[in-house]
Amino acid sequence: MKAKVHVTLKPGVLDPQGKAIAHALEALGFDGVADVRQGKYIEIDLKDGSGDGGAGAAEARVSEMCEKLLANTVIENYRVEIDS
Amino acid sequence: MKSAIVVFPGTNRERDMAEALELASGRPPAMVWHRDTGLPEADLIVVPGGFSYGDYLRAGAMAAHSPVLRSVAAAARRGVAVLGVCNGFQILVEAGLLPGALLRNASLKFVCRDIGVRVANGRTAFAGGCDAGRVLRMPVAHHDGNYFADAETLDRLEGEDRIAFRYAPLAGEGPDRFNPNGSVRDIAGIYNEGGNVLGMMPHPENAVRPDQGSTDGLGLFAGLAAALG
Secondary structure (H helix, E strand, O other): OEEEEEEEEOOOOOOHHHHHHHHHHHHOOOOOOOOOOOEEEEEEEOOOOOOOOHHHHHHHHHHHHHHHHHOOOOOEEEEEEEEO | OOEEEEEOOOEOOHHHHHHHHHHHHOOOOEEEEOOOOOOOOOOEEEEOOEOHHHHOOOOOHHHHOOHHHHHHHHHHHOOOEEEEEOHHHHHHHHOOOOOOEEEOOOOOOOEEEEEEEEEOOOOOHHHOOOOOOOEEEEEEEEOOOEEEOOHHHHHHHHHOOOEEEEEEOOOOOOOOOOOOOOOHHHEEEEEOOOOOEEEEOOOHHHOOEHHHOEOHHHHHHHHHHHHHO
16 A cells, blocks of 8 residues: 655745746746745555555554654645555 | 753764853763663753754654654753754754744755844843843854744744844844844744743854854853853
8 A cells, every 4th residue: 555645835834945946937938837836745655454444544644644754734734645 | 061962863063062062161061872762961951953864854853753852852841951053943843842843044045154143032041141132143054944933823932032032133234134044033043931942043152262253152151051050
């Protein structure tokens, strides 16, 4: 089973890297870019058997990983997808 | 004052900090490796600057979950003075010992230069006897020092007099340059609720000898050593 975790900055948190990327896109001639927000994507291979209880239990476990380490919930949101 | 410095893989300011603490207190600090589970008895525990664990995931995130940090947190709960400088500040916020977060500098650039640091609360041991309003000179050296917290948290910090230091212009410095990283409300350092945990981005340990251009940092450590005995 594989978990896919998206970590993104919360709305309202300044993202200077996203702004720099937006400017670079503009400089390359890509018009129509209103805003860019940069985040992280993390893939976790879950050990066979660790998903006892199915995708729901795995999602709860990975969400706990996000709360404790993968995301800083002061500034970041996270979203978990489970591929069984 | 008995002090201890916590050292992680990637920490690089521990020797500067040790020199400053010995200059101020006359006693060399105990160096504690991150795998040590116990801390020596100390009046002050310092989490110094550097790039613990290569800043992987987020600056300070890995070190914040190491066993030795649990001992630091337990000591902080008992009222022991804890100082986090630069990466140490990042580690303390990631560990939840201080509120908020430290984002990438607004300029996106690593900033390394002397800055002005205004004492915002002069009534703690960490202020070293400096009155509020006094501007000290010391360097910053970081890529992720842009302090952020939501408005409610910031108002609470200000209401409880928990802003330790704010960036301020040095003599001759313009109003658009003194905040080196975009920190909200020019915050350079904050206290926990008990006032015994301080996190700050500037490096007082690198302002302790005349050849470093400032000895204002030594004043802070000397005052702290006098207060902690």
